[in-house]
Amino acid sequence: MSLPSPDYLAKLNPEQRAAVETLDGPLLVLAGAGTGKTRVLTTRFAHLLLSGRCQPHQILAVTFTNKAAREMRERVGAILGRPVEGLWLGTFHALAARMLRRHAEMAGLRSDFTILDADDQARLLKQVMDGAGVDLKRWPPNGLMAVIQRWKDRGLTPERVTAAEASDYANGRAVALYGAYQARLKQLNACDFGDLLLHVTELLRTDEEVLGRYHRLFHYILVDEYQDTNLVQYLWLRLLAQARKNICCVGDDDQSIYSWRGAEIENILRFEKDFPGATIVRLESNYRSTRPILAAASGLIAKNEGRLGKTLRPGRNDAHGEKVRVVSLWDSEEEARMVGGRIEEAKRDGVSLSEVAILVRAGFQTRAFEERLITLGLPYRVVGGAKFYERQEVRDAMAYFRATVQPADDLAFERIVNVPKRGLGDTAMAAMHRLAREHRCSLREAAQRLTESQDIRPRPRAALRELLEGFARWSAALERDGHVVVAAQILDESGYTEMWRQDKSPEAAGRLDNLKELVRALSDFASMPAFLEHVALVMENDENAEGERVSLMTLHAAKGLEFDWVFLPGWEEGLFPSQRSLDEGGAKSLEEERRLAYVGITRARKRCFVSHAANRRIYGNWTASIPSRFIGELPPDEVEFEGEQARAQPGWSGGSVFAGGALTGYRAPRLIDAPAWEVQERPKPGASIAVGERVFHQKFGYGRVTAVEDDKLDIAFEKAGPKRVLDRFVEKV
DNA sequence: AGGTTAGTAATTTTT
DNA sequence: TTACTAACCT
Numbered sequence: 001m002s003l004p005s006p007d008y009l010a011k012l013n014p015e016q017r018a019a020v021e022t023l024d025g026p027l028l029v030l031a032g033a034g035t036g037k038t039r040v041l042t043t044r045f046a047h048l049l050l051s052g053r054c055q056p057h058q059i060l061a062v063t064f065t066n067k068a069a070r071e072m073r074e075r076v077g078a079i080l081g082r083p084v085e086g087l088w089l090g091t092f093h094a095l096a097a098r099m100l101r102r103h104a105e106m107a108g109l110r111s112d113f114t115i116l117d118a119d120d121q122a123r124l125l126k127q128v129m130d131g132a133g134v135d136l137k138r139w140p141p142n143g144l145m146a147v148i149q150r151w152k153d154r155g156l157t158p159e160r161v162t163a164a165e166a167s168d169y170a171n172g173r174a175v176a177l178y179g180a181y182q183a184r185l186k187q188l189n190a191c192d193f194g195d196l197l198l199h200v201t202e203l204l205r206t207d208e209e210v211l212g213r214y215h216r217l218f219h220y221i222l223v224d225e226y227q228d229t230n231l232v233q234y235l236w237l238r239l240l241a242q243a244r245k246n247i248c249c250v251g252d253d254d255q256s257i258y259s260w261r262g263a264e265i266e267n268i269l270r271f272e273k274d275f276p277g278a279t280i281v282r283l284e285s286n287y288r289s290t291r292p293i294l295a296a297a298s299g300l301i302a303k304n305e306g307r308l309g310k311t312l313r314p315g316r317n318d319a320h321g322e323k324v325r326v327v328s329l330w331d332s333e334e335e336a337r338m339v340g341g342r343i344e345e346a347k348r349d350g351v352s353l354s355e356v357a358i359l360v361r362a363g364f365q366t367r368a369f370e371e372r373l374i375t376l377g378l379p380y381r382v383v384g385g386a387k388f389y390e391r392q393e394v395r396d397a398m399a400y401f402r403a404t405v406q407p408a409d410d411l412a413f414e415r416i417v418n419v420p421k422r423g424l425g426d427t428a429m430a431a432m433h434r435l436a437r438e439h440r441c442s443l444r445e446a447a448q449r450l451t452e453s454q455d456i457r458p459r460p461r462a463a464l465r466e467l468l469e470g471f472a473r474w475s476a477a478l479e480r481d482g483h484v485v486v487a488a489q490i491l492d493e494s495g496y497t498e499m500w501r502q503d504k505s506p507e508a509a510g511r512l513d514n515l516k517e518l519v520r521a522l523s524d525f526a527s528m529p530a531f532l533e534h535v536a537l538v539m540e541n542d543e544n545a546e547g548e549r550v551s552l553m554t555l556h557a558a559k560g561l562e563f564d565w566v567f568l569p570g571w572e573e574g575l576f577p578s579q580r581s582l583d584e585g586g587a588k589s590l591e592e593e594r595r596l597a598y599v600g601i602t603r604a605r606k607r608c609f610v611s612h613a614a615n616r617r618i619y620g621n622w623t624a625s626i627p628s629r630f631i632g633e634l635p636p637d638e639v640e641f642e643g644e645q646a647r648a649q650p651g652w653s654g655g656s657v658f659a660g661g662a663l664t665g666y667r668a669p670r671l672i673d674a675p676a677w678e679v680q681e682r683p684k685p686g687a688s689i690a691v692g693e694r695v696f697h698q699k700f701g702y703g704r705v706t707a708v709e710d711d712k713l714d715i716a717f718e719k720a721g722p723k724r725v726l727d728r729f730v731e732k733v
Numbered sequence: 734a735g736g737t738t739a740g741t742a743a744t745t746t747t748t
Numbered sequence: 749t750t751a752c753t754a755a756c757c758t
Contacts, residue, residue: 065747093748118746137754193748228747261746362744364750384746425734460734537748556745578744596745619743620749737757743750 006050008043008079012036013315019250019281020044023053026241026275028226028268029250032312033297033602034288034562041224041250042072046079048220058219060240061089066538068224068560069094088218092233094537096196100203103210107191107199112529114190114402115536119395120411121145121192128181132173139170148178152194153262155201155232158182188410197232204239215243226251226271230262238274247275253308254301257556257596259585269308286312288562290321292638293608297601299635304591312602324601324608326631328643331615331622332570336372338611339567343378343550346565346607353379355564357551359600361576365569366552373550383553389539393500393511397518398535400490404474405528408442417447420499422463428456444471470494483528487519555596558603566604568597571612571628597630610634689713 009017019029019040031037045061048054063069069090077083088095097115104111116124125148126141147167156165158179167174185191191199204211221241223229226249229237241247249271256265272278286294294312301307329335343356358369366382373380388394396419402412417432418424428450436446450456451465470493477486491497500511525531551563570576577593585592601608612627689695693705695715703715 063747068747091748115748117748196748225747257745258747260744364744421735423734427734539748554745556747559747575744580744617749735758737755739753739755741751741753743752 008046008050012039012043013285015281015283015285016040016043019248019283020047022248022279022281023048023051023220023246025245026271026278027248028271028275028278028280029248029283030280030308030310031250031252031283032286032310033252033255033599034286035283035312035315036285036287037224037250037252037283038068038071038075040283041222042075042079044248045072045076045222049080049084054219056084057086057088058217059088059222060095060218060220061087061222061224062095062237063089063091063224064228066091066094072224091537092229092236093193093196096200096236097533097537099200099214100191100196103200103203106203106207106210108186109191109199110189112189112406114188114406114409115196115533116185116190116192116411117390117536117539118193119390120190123415124184124188124411125177125181128184129170129177132177132180134170134173134177144169144174144177147174148181149194150262151178152192152198153230153232155198155235157198157202189406189408190411194232197236201232201236201239204236211239211242214240219244219246221247223247223249224251227253227256227265227268228258228263229267231264231267234264234267234274241275245275252310253306254304254310254595255559255599257559257592257599259588259592260581265306269306282310284310284313285315287315288605289319289602290314290606291319292321292323293601293604293606294319295638296324296608296634297598299638300594300601300630300633301598303633304594306588306591322607323638323640324610324634326634326639326641327609327611328627328641329611329613332368332613332617335569335611335613336368339369339569339609340372340376340378342567342609343373343565344376347378351564353548353550355605356567357553357558357561357563357565357603358567358569359553359555359558359603361555361570361578361596363554365575369552369569373552378550379547380550380552383551384557387539388514388517389535391511391514393514394518396496397487397491397515398532400494400496401487401528402532403444404471404478404486404490405532407444407471407475410436410443413443413447416494416496417443417464417467420495422467423457423460424464425460428460428464431455444468467494478528483525483531484519484523487522487528491515491519555600559599562603562605564605565607566600566609568600568608568610569612570616571597571610571631572616572625573628574625575616576628577630594630594633610639 009020012020013036016036016039019027020043029037029040031040045059048059049056061069061072063072073084073087073089076089088098090098100107100109101111101113104113122141122145125145126136129136129139129141129144147169151161151165154165158175161175161178166172170177185195204214218240221237223237228251237247237249249268251268253265253268256263256268259265267274272280289297291314294314298312327335327338329338339358343353346356347353358366360366360369363384370380370382389398396416399412399415402409403416406412414429417429432443432446432450435441435449436443439446439449447464448468451461451468456464470490474486474490474493477489481489497512497515500508500515503511522528522531525534551561573579576597577590581589581593601610610631612625612631614624615622616625617623689705689708691705691708695703695705695713705713706716707713
């Protein structure tokens, strides 16, 4: 290939170009934040095709999100000047599902197997545990769910779980329960998300013939976000790459933030060992952020031990800019006011609100900011909240569709058999399950038998018969009238829409809208099963992205995004880094929290505000907190401190002290002399307490006020009984 | 069968 | 504080 550089290569910097043009053998591209990772990936894809190395269908390109897959598809198409078809380009799960459908019978499934979502999984596992006589109070199903998922993440079928990998959950019954759960899935012709990769990997591991077919098929493999792969995904990739060894993984060890979901940062750390002779290319030229922002992020992440090492340098000439600002505040309300005020200022200065984001550690933190933004009249959107396909009414409707198409889908049938209320209670359901067990048939067949027996009262029996007739009618109508028409018919004739019409709650109208939207969405698909597959794998979240709005989201949800202005509130010990995370994972988790902080800072193009509050309301009561150690780890020369001085914290590595102070204009005028976090007084002492209110007393605990006389209160304490106390000794809760 | 209440637990969630 | 679940009452 000694032709003059094609246009698409000329646009790359030398390191990017190396990443694109190193085509043979294993390649790891360490792509720092904002270094043009997507460009490299898509250009490489296009380059493979344009250089005549292979055909489109001979490339396996894997992403984690549908969004990333879509983006890659579009950008490759743009470079090639035409849409590309017949690609093996998609998420790990979508690609695994596609493979599994081809070989379903080898995994004990039919090719039309159902993919269960988290909710179905949980219900199924609970049933299995209940059936095995497990004490569900002592051993919550969620606990076992997590254990099983970790096993699946590690490529462990029940047979492969060794003593060393076993869990002491439910007195050592976990593996047996796992086996029972898998057996039940097979019976239902279903699999969960973890199974998609587990089954396929197991197949590739044990069947050379099948493995050989894929070796012949895939000439090149491309992997995005490699730092987030779990063990089974790694095994799957390694098996597929074994023969030709043309695997290119792109990722950033400093942005590995999903270990709690099974991701193993070790995958990327030991790439060179796993793939001998690998080339490593580092992308360190950052085109996104100003120099101070990069310096702050780099200084922070340098405190991590377990990393390959990489330093972001400004790739733009205009990369000077304001320092990262660290703001100290009295309490979380003041913090919300500060952020709101700053956003108003930014807006006045012409910054678009769609270029402003507030990134928090945990979902519940968004609330305080939402309230503040509402007060100020600033439009916002919360990214990653309840997703469309996870809403109750949508899931119910989906269950109706599933039960129509798949008569054996017990989970779907059970979900809606008494929704709307048809008078079927525990007795009827127990009878149905008993019949299903006796005849080894689906619940739907059992229900059929039940309507022919005298086991339940006439009223529920008639209602059940009507439902079953409905299913028969609807599935017959599918062919004739088309899935969109029938979908609407199902929701109407089942009484489901009517149920929400009768509902007086304020959400009812919205739910009816969602049902309409769902039926509309069906029209984008060729058939009902195609739609169900799409929803199971894609779970698209149509955010109301349009319009100028401040974005509110968790740090996790922000990975891969960028904004001109970024606010990072709540940098306090216990909250960020999260105490829970530290308790569970120790030093390793601390490093992951630090990576999360790094992800947060590197989202910012122009301005970045870190803040912490001395007092925060947690589960209703005020708690004092100290600044996050991460604040002390920011390189002091690259940040500017604002607000009340803080003493150096014991745990601070830098030992730096807040400089400056008293320039905020946001700080509440009190307690000027004392460092904010030494003060024991609660921000809201118990003013005007009325009869009937619940209060807390240091000595007597919680109680309810039964009478008020001047400053004296009669309180019925929950533990200590009735007492008379002075109002200043209690606080409202 | 279904609604009410008391008790309990509480991050992050690409598919 | 809220949200969810499991016993409890009607």
